[in-house]
Amino acid sequence: xxxxxxxxxxxxxxxxxxxxxxxxxxxxxxxxxxxxxxxxxxxxxxxxxxxxxxxxxxxxxxxxxxxxxxxxxxxxxxxxxxxxxxxxxxxxxxxxxxxxxxxxxxxxxxxxxxxxxxxxxxxxxxxxxxxxxxxxxx
Amino acid sequence: xxxxxxxxxxxxxxxxxxxxxxxxxxxxxxxxxxxxxxxxxxxxxxxxxxxxxxxxxxxxxxxxxxxxxxxxxxxxxxxxxxxxxxxxxxxxxxxxxxxxxxxxxxxxxxxxxxxxxxxxxxxxxxxxxxxxxxxxxxxxxxxxxxxxxxxxxxxxxxxxxxxxxxxxxxxxxxxxxxxxxxxxxxxxxxxxxxxxxxxxxxxxxxxxxxxxxxxxxxxxxxxxxxxxxxxxxxxxxxxxxxxxxxxxxxxxxxxxxxxxxxxxxxxxxxxxxxxxxxxxxxxxxxxxxxxxxxxxxxxxxxxxxxxxxxxxxxxxxxxxxxxxxxxxxxxxxxxxxxxxxxxxxxxxxxxxxxxxxxxxxxxxxxxxxxxxxxxxxxxxxxxxxxxxxxxxxxxxxxxxxxxxxxxxxxxxxxxxxxxxxxxxxxxxxxxxxxxxxxxxxxxxxxxxxxxxxxxxxxxxxxxxxxxxxxxxxxxxxxxxxxxxxxxxxxxxxxxxxxxxxxxxxxxxxxxxxxxxxxxxxxxxxxxxxxxxxxxxxxxxxxxxxxxxxxxxxxxxxxxxxxxxxxxxxxxxxxxxxxxxxxxxxxx
Numbered sequence: 001x002x003x004x005x006x007x008x009x010x011x012x013x014x015x016x017x018x019x020x021x022x023x024x025x026x027x028x029x030x031x032x033x034x035x036x037x038x039x040x041x042x043x044x045x046x047x048x049x050x051x052x053x054x055x056x057x058x059x060x061x062x063x064x065x066x067x068x069x070x071x072x073x074x075x076x077x078x079x080x081x082x083x084x085x086x087x088x089x090x091x092x093x094x095x096x097x098x099x100x101x102x103x104x105x106x107x108x109x110x111x112x113x114x115x116x117x118x119x120x121x122x123x124x125x126x127x128x129x130x131x132x133x134x135x136x137x138x
Numbered sequence: 139x140x141x142x143x144x145x146x147x148x149x150x151x152x153x154x155x156x157x158x159x160x161x162x163x164x165x166x167x168x169x170x171x172x173x174x175x176x177x178x179x180x181x182x183x184x185x186x187x188x189x190x191x192x193x194x195x196x197x198x199x200x201x202x203x204x205x206x207x208x209x210x211x212x213x214x215x216x217x218x219x220x221x222x223x224x225x226x227x228x229x230x231x232x233x234x235x236x237x238x239x240x241x242x243x244x245x246x247x248x249x250x251x252x253x254x255x256x257x258x259x260x261x262x263x264x265x266x267x268x269x270x271x272x273x274x275x276x277x278x279x280x281x282x283x284x285x286x287x288x289x290x291x292x293x294x295x296x297x298x299x300x301x302x303x304x305x306x307x308x309x310x311x312x313x314x315x316x317x318x319x320x321x322x323x324x325x326x327x328x329x330x331x332x333x334x335x336x337x338x339x340x341x342x343x344x345x346x347x348x349x350x351x352x353x354x355x356x357x358x359x360x361x362x363x364x365x366x367x368x369x370x371x372x373x374x375x376x377x378x379x380x381x382x383x384x385x386x387x388x389x390x391x392x393x394x395x396x397x398x399x400x401x402x403x404x405x406x407x408x409x410x411x412x413x414x415x416x417x418x419x420x421x422x423x424x425x426x427x428x429x430x431x432x433x434x435x436x437x438x439x440x441x442x443x444x445x446x447x448x449x450x451x452x453x454x455x456x457x458x459x460x461x462x463x464x465x466x467x468x469x470x471x472x473x474x475x476x477x478x479x480x481x482x483x484x485x486x487x488x489x490x491x492x493x494x495x496x497x498x499x500x501x502x503x504x505x506x507x508x509x510x511x512x513x514x515x516x517x518x519x520x521x522x523x524x525x526x527x528x529x530x531x532x533x534x535x536x537x538x539x540x541x542x543x544x545x546x547x548x549x550x551x552x553x554x555x556x557x558x559x560x561x562x563x564x565x566x567x568x569x570x571x572x573x574x575x576x577x578x579x580x581x582x583x584x585x586x587x588x589x590x591x592x593x594x595x596x597x598x599x600x601x602x603x604x605x606x607x608x609x610x611x612x613x614x615x616x617x618x619x620x621x622x623x624x625x626x627x628x629x630x631x632x633x634x635x636x637x638x639x640x641x642x643x644x645x646x647x648x649x650x651x652x653x654x655x656x657x658x659x660x661x662x663x664x665x666x667x668x669x670x671x672x673x674x675x676x677x678x679x680x681x682x683x684x685x686x687x688x689x690x691x692x693x694x695x696x697x698x699x700x701x702x703x704x705x706x707x708x709x710x711x712x713x714x715x716x717x718x719x720x721x722x723x724x725x
Contacts, residue, residue, distance in 0.1 A: 016433035018426035019238075019296075020210070020365075027361065030354025032208040033242045034297060034346045042296030046286065047320055047425050048437060048455035126369045126431040 004078025005117045006058035007039075008133040015051040015129045017041055021121035028120055036106055038115040056080060056102040056115035058135050064094035064103055064112075073114070079135035083114040139168060140352040140653035145204060145246035148180065151260065151267055153336055154194060154252030158267040163247070172203025172246055173631035174229065175668045177218040178675055180249055181227075187678055191222035191328070192310060192335040194253035200240060201247040203631040204652050207238040208349055208357070210364050211636035213427035215240060215318075216628055221327040222335075223312040223494070223549050224568035226679045227672065228327040229589045231628065233427035233435075234319035236299035236343060243345030250336070259302075259340040261292055264347055272339040279305060280487045281317050284340060294344035302340035303330045304489020306536045310334050311547040313494035313570070317486070321425065321435055321457035325491045326591060327569065352653030360651050364639060368431050373638040377434035378424070382460035383413030385573075386468075392602070392698045394576040397468045398522050399500035399562060400691050403575045407473020407523075411463055416475060422455055427633070434635060440479045456483045464573030465496025470503065471522025484529050488536045494549065497570035499531055501550045505559045515542035515557070561690035566590045575692070576601035577699035578610070578706055583617050585686045585707075586714045588672050593634055595621040607699050610710035618669070618717065625668035626661050673718055674725040683715045 018041075025037040039055040058080030065073045065081050072087035073094055090110040095103045104113040119132030139145065146164040151157075163176070170176045177199045189195035198219045205212030215237040221228030240248065244264045257272035278284050281304040288300050299318055306314035307330030314330025315323045324330075333339070351357045368374050376384055389395040390408040397405040409415060422439025426432065437455040444450045456479045466485065467478045485492050503520040505511045513519060517534060518527040534543045546553045550570055554563035564571035566584035572592035574580040579597030587594025595617040601607075608616065623642075624634065632640045640648075642658040649656055656664075688707050 016424050016426040017428075018430050018433060019428050020431055022296075023207075023429055026348055027358055030357060031348045031351050032357075033348030035348035040296045046282075046289065048423065050423065124365060124431075126365075127433070 004058065004076060004080065004135045005119065005132055006080060006135045007055045007115065007117060007119065007122060008131045009053050009055070010128055010131050012051060012053050012129060014127045015041060015053055016127055017043065017047060017051045018126065020124045020126065021053070021130055024121045024124040028118065035108065036113055038102075038104055038113045039121055040101075040104065053129060054101050055121075055130075056117075057100065058115075058117060060135075063097040063099070067093040067097040069093065073112075080117060081114060083112065085109070085111055088112070139164075139204065140350065142350045143204075143652070144244040144349070145172060145202075145241070147245050148247045148249060149245045149262065149267070150249045150251070152252050153250065153254045153258070153338065156254075156269045160245075160266075167246055170668065171626070171629040171664065172206070173201050173214075173216045173629040174218070174625055174672075175629035175664070176203075176247055177201035177216050178668065178671050180247060181218045182671075182675055184249055184251060185220060189220055191220040191225060191228075192331060194336065196220050196332055196335070198250040198329070198332055199247060200236070201631075202237045202241045203246070203629050204649060204654065205630040205632050207241040207429060208351070208652060209361060209429070209632075209648055210368055211430055211633040211639070212631060213237050213430050214628070214631045214633050216631055217316075217324045217329055219329055219332050220679065222310070222331045223328040224590070226568075226681050227588065227676050228329065228332075230324040230326050230329050231631070232316070232318050232322045232324045233430075233633065234299060234322035235428045236301055236318045237631065238428040239297065239299040239343040239345040241345065241349065242297070242347045243343055244347055250338070253336040254338065257337045257339050259288070259342065260338070261342045261344065263294075263344040272337075275339050276308060277305070281489050282320060282487060285320050288340055288342055292342045292344070294342075294346065297346035298342055298344040300340060300342050303333045303338075304487065306489040307331055307334035309536050309538060309547070311490060311535060312549050313491040315489050315491045317489060321437065321486075322427070323491070326493065327589060328491075330489050330491075351651065353651045357651040360648050364644070364648070365431060367639050368636070374432045374635065377635050378432050380413035380417050381434045381436040383416060383436070383458060383463055385460045386412045386463060387414070389574070389576070392576070393696065394574060394598075394601075394698050395468055396464060396564075396571070396573055396575045398471045399469060399504045400564060400571075400575060400695050401504070403695055403697060405468040405471075405473070407471070408468065410473040411467045411475060411478055413460075416458060420475060420479070422453075430633065432635070438479050440476060440483070442476075454483060457486065458482060461573050462492035462496070465493040466528070468573075469496045469500040470525075470528055472525050472528070473523065474525060477525030481525050481529050481532065484532050488533065490532065490535065493572060494570040495532055495535065497564050498535065498546050498550045498553065499528055501554065501559065501563050502531070502546060504562050505557060508559065510558045511542065515540070564689050564691060566688075567686060571689075572598075574598035574601075575695065575697050577697045578607050578613060578702060578710070579604075579617065581688050581692050581702065582613060582707065582710045585688065585711065586614065586617065587621060588669075588676065594624070601699065607706070610706050611713040614710050614713040614717070622665040622669040623662065624665075625672070626665040629668060670721045670724070673721045677718070677722050683711070683718055686711055
């Protein structure tokens, strides 16, 4: 059994919408903001109803890799995908294929933003919403 | 500053001609940092000194700063405008997502000029401004509904902010608020009425970009330090646990909780509407502003049965904080939690400033009791604790069914000038009183603070730290020194709740990673300069410091520092006027 890492949403009801995870993801590149963030926190139809946290769940059989026409996205051993940007032509099929909306878009590079399962975002989640865990067997 | 930082881009919007343009104002951002510092300069440039606050000539400036979206607690937008409540400088700050959205759309400030002749709303993104018809939104009773409609009508979930006004703004109530993300407000001094006068119903700001950082490695390190101070020390915990309503019981204990129009400073029902009680019985959810790990926004879940059907309920989420509990709770003698929450909800729905509304209704209640006015004026019977009638009266302030409510919608000072009862009208420089009767620091702070707010210089906090009052001149110096440093916080723009983290040394360190070369003294000097610029602008707008005086009621009701005497006020205000004349003559 592989021990590939992935991000787990422990309990989205604990989310207060601070978006520190989104900022952390951009800070991987040393910058501030959201342009290259692979995670999104948005309200469920108004903040009073709480929040949805959208991040790649590292599927075993990822649809984004299946629709990639150039082999830029390939399944990662144990779950999820790897992106080879040099092969990517920016068609955006991956974005459309992901039913949970976890493939984001880098408009500057015209390529998808793919979670690398590094867990930096979880380190800055102050309220126990996110955790770096292992991909479990299906 | 970092030459590639888009902070210096200013977006100008002309509502009359439906035009917009951007200008690089590096000159202003280099000299004045951002937020308040820059906003004051932009207002000075754009606002004709004779502009009526509710005329198209009034100007609204929103500004953010270097810490916005880059560091934790950089979550506040500063708005400046000419206040329709005081007639002078209006400044109001709001949390939520507006600050980070403005910054990540690639702007440091937004200047709004002119007025539309028909209702409109604006959508702002990195490419500019869309002017959209809002005729169908005008007159909708609830600001919550307006938010719901705009959420569906615009893109950018998770990356946007929705500022809007309620009916109070449309009806030009001089203390109407602008709400953002439903539960945060540009509450004080009537920005909502300025929006209303411009037929501007809402602004949706969409910002999903990023800010290039000067020293990336240093940035990651300092960010982590700030984050850890926030979550691992006790500096911020209280704001998360109970939030600002933690103040109800301690203030009541020391006899500083203004009650029933400050006829008392202790409330017999304080336990029933304390932070502890509301959190224990009603707390439904906490929310955070963007990039804030603390989440001080507390929402109560109010579950109410429908009378017409068994087992059929509605659950409403209502934001509560200390100041609204004071103004709409203790000041009106309301100790019923559900009743208080219902009143807070109505004030939110209509888009009124909670503090001014409460103080106006408290004055009206006492005026009715004393026979200065009658039921002919108030229409409903105003009695301490009767939340149902207060709800009707709050709606009347917006609907203005008679002359009395038209006048009350102009603030407690105007109402007491017209009907009498000035001695118990709790107005400071034309703004209704905040919730602290702690002593001289609080009240002199309300009088001399640039926006007549407790947040200008935190005199309430000084009062509670001191065993004995300071000599009046020293008090004024201390208050001005605190207000001057706060100009830096509100230019960065950092939330004042994080002032224990953003001490001068930490600010210097954070700014360094963003490409600014300040030392502690340089920052403090800049704070004083911004304070002075503000005073000069107020002077040009006709501010009359010699007219400032405490309401008589303040001198009657005992404070934790005993009965306050007028000689102390006179001496402090003399010292303040001397400082002001020095600043103005240097300008």
